[in-house]
Amino acid sequence: xxxxxxxxxDDLDGVIVGETAISDVxxxxxxxxxxxxxxxxLVDVPYLHVVWMxxxxxxxxxxxxxxxxxxxxxxxxxxxxxxxxxxxxxRDLHPMLMLQGMVPLLQIPDDRMLGVDDDAEHGLFIAAKxxxxxxxxYRLSQSKVIMTPVPGKLFHENFLQMFHGTLPxxxxxxxxxxxxxxxxxxxxxxxTFAGRVCASTLAPIQSSISASIGTLFGKLHxxxxxxxxxxxxxIGSPDKADAYVKECLANKVxxxxxxxxEYKTVxxxxxxxxxxxxxxxxxxxxxxxxxxxxxVEEACxxxxxxxxxxxxxxxxxxxxxVFHSLGIPTHFFTAMFAMARVYGYVAHYLEFKKxxxxxxxxxxxxxxxxxxxxxxxA
Amino acid sequence: xxxxxxxxxDDLDGVIVGETAISDVxxxxxxxxxxxxxxxxLVDVPYLHVVWMxxxxxxxxxxxxxxxxxxxxxxxxxxxxxxxxxxxxxRDLHPMLMLQGMVPLLQIPDDRMLGVDDDAEHGLFIAAKxxxxxxxxYRLSQSKVIMTPVPGKLFHENFLQMFHGTLPxxxxxxxxxxxxxxxxxxxxxxxTFAGRVCASTLAPIQSSISASIGTLFGKLHxxxxxxxxxxxxxIGSPDKADAYVKECLANKVxxxxxxxxEYKTVxxxxxxxxxxxxxxxxxxxxxxxxxxxxxVEEACxxxxxxxxxxxxxxxxxxxxxVFHSLGIPTHFFTAMFAMARVYGYVAHYLEFKKxxxxxxxxxxxxxxxxxxxxxxxA
Numbered sequence: 001x002x003x004x005x006x007x008x009x010d011d012l013d014g015v016i017v018g019e020t021a022i023s024d025v026x027x028x029x030x031x032x033x034x035x036x037x038x039x040x041x042l043v044d045v046p047y048l049h050v051v052w053m054x055x056x057x058x059x060x061x062x063x064x065x066x067x068x069x070x071x072x073x074x075x076x077x078x079x080x081x082x083x084x085x086x087x088x089x090x091r092d093l094h095p096m097l098m099l100q101g102m103v104p105l106l107q108i109p110d111d112r113m114l115g116v117d118d119d120a121e122h123g124l125f126i127a128a129k130x131x132x133x134x135x136x137x138y139r140l141s142q143s144k145v146i147m148t149p150v151p152g153k154l155f156h157e158n159f160l161q162m163f164h165g166t167l168p169x170x171x172x173x174x175x176x177x178x179x180x181x182x183x184x185x186x187x188x189x190x191x192t193f194a195g196r197v198c199a200s201t202l203a204p205i206q207s208s209i210s211a212s213i214g215t216l217f218g219k220l221h222x223x224x225x226x227x228x229x230x231x232x233x234x235i236g237s238p239d240k241a242d243a244y245v246k247e248c249l250a251n252k253v254x255x256x257x258x259x260x261x262e263y264k265t266v267x268x269x270x271x272x273x274x275x276x277x278x279x280x281x282x283x284x285x286x287x288x289x290x291x292x293x294x295x296v297e298e299a300c301x302x303x304x305x306x307x308x309x310x311x312x313x314x315x316x317x318x319x320x321x322v323f324h325s326l327g328i329p330t331h332f333f334t335a336m337f338a339m340a341r342v343y344g345y346v347a348h349y350l351e352f353k354k355x356x357x358x359x360x361x362x363x364x365x366x367x368x369x370x371x372x373x374x375x376x377x378a
Numbered sequence: 379x380x381x382x383x384x385x386x387x388d389d390l391d392g393v394i395v396g397e398t399a400i401s402d403v404x405x406x407x408x409x410x411x412x413x414x415x416x417x418x419x420l421v422d423v424p425y426l427h428v429v430w431m432x433x434x435x436x437x438x439x440x441x442x443x444x445x446x447x448x449x450x451x452x453x454x455x456x457x458x459x460x461x462x463x464x465x466x467x468x469r470d471l472h473p474m475l476m477l478q479g480m481v482p483l484l485q486i487p488d489d490r491m492l493g494v495d496d497d498a499e500h501g502l503f504i505a506a507k508x509x510x511x512x513x514x515x516y517r518l519s520q521s522k523v524i525m526t527p528v529p530g531k532l533f534h535e536n537f538l539q540m541f542h543g544t545l546p547x548x549x550x551x552x553x554x555x556x557x558x559x560x561x562x563x564x565x566x567x568x569x570t571f572a573g574r575v576c577a578s579t580l581a582p583i584q585s586s587i588s589a590s591i592g593t594l595f596g597k598l599h600x601x602x603x604x605x606x607x608x609x610x611x612x613i614g615s616p617d618k619a620d621a622y623v624k625e626c627l628a629n630k631v632x633x634x635x636x637x638x639x640e641y642k643t644v645x646x647x648x649x650x651x652x653x654x655x656x657x658x659x660x661x662x663x664x665x666x667x668x669x670x671x672x673x674v675e676e677a678c679x680x681x682x683x684x685x686x687x688x689x690x691x692x693x694x695x696x697x698x699x700v701f702h703s704l705g706i707p708t709h710f711f712t713a714m715f716a717m718a719r720v721y722g723y724v725a726h727y728l729e730f731k732k733x734x735x736x737x738x739x740x741x742x743x744x745x746x747x748x749x750x751x752x753x754x755x756a
Contacts, residue, residue: 013739038749190575204595220736358598363396
C-alpha cells in the first residue's frame with residue numbers, strides 16, 4: 001500500500017485484480033474466447049464438453065465424457081430432502097432468490113465419481129442441482145408434478161422436459177445449448193468478482209457460488225435480460241420504439257440491455273443470438289417482441305449516432321427473445337443465465353484458490369471525526 | 379480507464395473504492411469509531427440505540443426507541459412458514475450456511491412500522507430474523523423446542539433465553555451487548571465489500587446481506603473466531619503454546635486470530651474484549667482456554683519481536699473466550715458475528731445505494747490466444 005498516493009476507483013473500471021486463463025474478453029474488437037476457443041468455435045460443441053473445457057482447460061476423454069453425463073443426470077434429480085425443502089420455499093419467490101438461498105443449504109455428498117478434485121466435483125454437483133431446482137421450482141409454481149431426468153438424454157433435452165413436461169424438438173434443444181454456451185463465462189464480471197471476494201476468505205464453494213448468484217440477480221447485471229424483454233412487452237409494438245427511446249434518453253432512464261461496459265463494438269454474443277432469435281421466433285407474439293427489440297436497438301443507434309456515439313445491444317437483449325420462444329417465463333430468464341454461468345463461477349473458484357489472498361479494499365472516511373459527538377442523547 | 383498504464387492490485391490492499399460516513403478505522407493509532415463515536419464510548423450504550431445510530435447516523439428519539447424494540451421482538455419470532463422451512467434444513471448444517479441460505483428465502487412483509495425507508499425496514503427485518511434463526515437452528519440441533527422472544531425484555535436477554543432456554547444474568551447480557559457492539563461495523567472488510575459488489579448491480583438487500591454472510595464465513599475473515607478457539611482447544615494448555623507457535627512459524631502456518639491487515643498496533647476491539655474475557659471466564663475450562671490464548675499471543679509477540687516485528691491479537695482471538703463462557707458452541711461463533719455485523723451490512727447498503735455504480739474490475743488474460751487450439755477433439 002502506498003500511503004502517499006492511494007489509488008481511488010469506486011467502480012474498479014479498468015483496475016486489474018488478477019490473472020485468468022479461463023476466458024478472454026477483447027472489448028475493442030468484440031471477441032470472446034473460452035480457454036483459447038472463440039465462442040463461434042464452441043456454439044456447436046456438445047454442451048457438457050464445453051463445460052469440461054471451461055472448468056479444466058482440456059477436452060474430456062471418452063471415459064470423462066461418459067462419467068460427466070451420468071453424474072449430471074444423477075444430481076440434476078432432486079432427492080427427497082431437497083424436494084421437501086423446496087416445497088417449503090414460497091412458490092412465488094423469485095427464482096434467483098430461490099437459487100441463492102438453496103445453494104448454501106445443499107448437503108454435498110462425500111462420494112466421488114469424476115476423478116477431479118473435491119471443489120470441482122462439488123461445483124459440478126451444485127451446477128446439476130441448480131438445473132433441477134429451476135425446473136422443480138417452476139413446476140411447483142404451476143402446481144405440476146416435479147419431473148426427473150432420464151439417463152441417456154442430452155443435458156438440455158432433460159432440462160426442457162423437466163421444465164415443460166414434454167420433450168423439446170432437436171432445434172429447441174440446440175438453441176438452448178448455444179444460448180447457454182454463450183453465457184457460460186465472461187471473465188471478471190460483477191457476479192464472478194463477488195464470488196472471488198467470497199472465495200478470498202477461504203469460504204467454501206457453495207458460499208461463493210451463492211454470492212455470485214445474488215450479484216447476478218441485479219438488473220444492471222444478469223437481471224437485465226428480464227428487464228429488456230419486459231421493456232419490449234411494455235412498448236408493445238415496433239412503431240412505438242422510437243418514442244420510447246427518445247423519452248428514456250430525455251429523462252436519463254437507462255435502456256436495459258443496450259451497451260456494455262467492456263465491448264466498444266458489437267457484443268459477440270448478441271451477434272450470434274440475434275439471427276438465432278429471428279430463426280426461433282415464429283409465432284405472432286414472439287415475432288412482434290423481436291421486431292420491437294430490433295426497433296429499440298435501431299432507435300438507440302440513431303439517437304446515439306446523432307451525437308457521434310455508437311451503441312449496440314448486449315447479450316441480454318436478444319437472449320430474452322430466444323428464451324421466450326422456448327416457453328421460459330420472463331422471471332426465469334436470469335435463473336437460466338445462472339444455470340449456465342455457474343460453470344464460469346466454478347472455473348474461477350478452482351483457478352483462484354490456487355493463488356488466493358484476502359481481497360480487502362479501503363474506504364475514504366468522510367463522516368464525523370471520532371469523539372466529536374454528543375453521547376448524552378443515547 | 380487508462381489503457382496505457384492500467385492499475386493492478388490483486389487484493390485491493392490500499393485501493394480506495396468509495397466513501398463512507400459509517401465507521402472509521404484508524405489502523406496506525408488503533409482507533410475504531412462508528413458515526414463519530416469511538417467504540418469505547420459505545421460499549422455501554424443500549425444495544426438497539428447503537429443499531430439505530432449505525433444505520434441512520436442519529437440517536438433514535440423516544441418513539442423510535444420504543445418502535446424499534448417492538449419491531450425487533452416481533453420479527454425475531456419465527457413464523458410458521460419460517461419454522462417449516464428451517465425444519466427441513468439439515469440440523470448439522472453449519473450455521474453460517476444456514477444463514478446465507480435462509481436470508482434470500484425470507485418473505486419480506488409489505489407493512490411498515492418504523493417510519494424509515496423500505497430498504498432500512500427490510501434490513502432490520504432480516505437482522506431480527508437472523509437472530510431468531512440462529513437460536514432456532516441451535517435448538518433444533520439439540521432436539522429442543524424453539525423458544526419465542528418476550529416483549530419488554532432486552533434484545534440479547536431474549537436472544538440468550540431463546541438460545542439456552544434460560545434467562546441470562548445481567549452480567550452475561552451486558553457482555554454479549556458489548557461484544558456484539560464491538561463487531562457491528564468495520565468499514566470495507568471483505569464481507570461488506572462483497573455485499574457492496576452485489577448491491578452495485580441493484581440486487582435487493584437480502585441478496586446483498588446473504589453474499590456478505592457467505593464471505594464472512596471464510597476462516598481468513600469471520601471464520602477466524604471459530605478457528606482461533608479451536609486452536610486453543612487443540613493446544614490444550616498454556617505450557618504448550620510456545621512449541622505450537624514455533625512449529626507454526628517454522629512451517630509457515632497462519633496462526634488464526636493473530637495480526638490484522640488494517641491495525642498496525644493493538645486492535646481496539648481486542649483491547650476491550652481481553653479484560654472482559656478475563657472477567658467472564660471463571661470456570662476451570664474457560665480459564666485454561668483463556669490462559670492458552672494469552673500464552674499464544676505472548677509467544678507470537680516473542681517470536682515476531684526477535685525479528686524486530688510487532689504483532690497483536692485481533693478481535694476474533696479473545697471473542698471466542700467470551701462466547702465460550704456464554705455457552706455458545708464454537709461452530710456458532712461466526713453466526714454470532716453475523717448477527718451483529720448485519721447492521722453494518724444494512725448501513726452500507728443504505729449508504730451505497732444513494733450513489734451506486736456497477737463494480738466491475740478487469741482481469742489480465744494469461745491463457746491460450748483465441749483461435750489457437752484444436753477443436754477436433756471436442
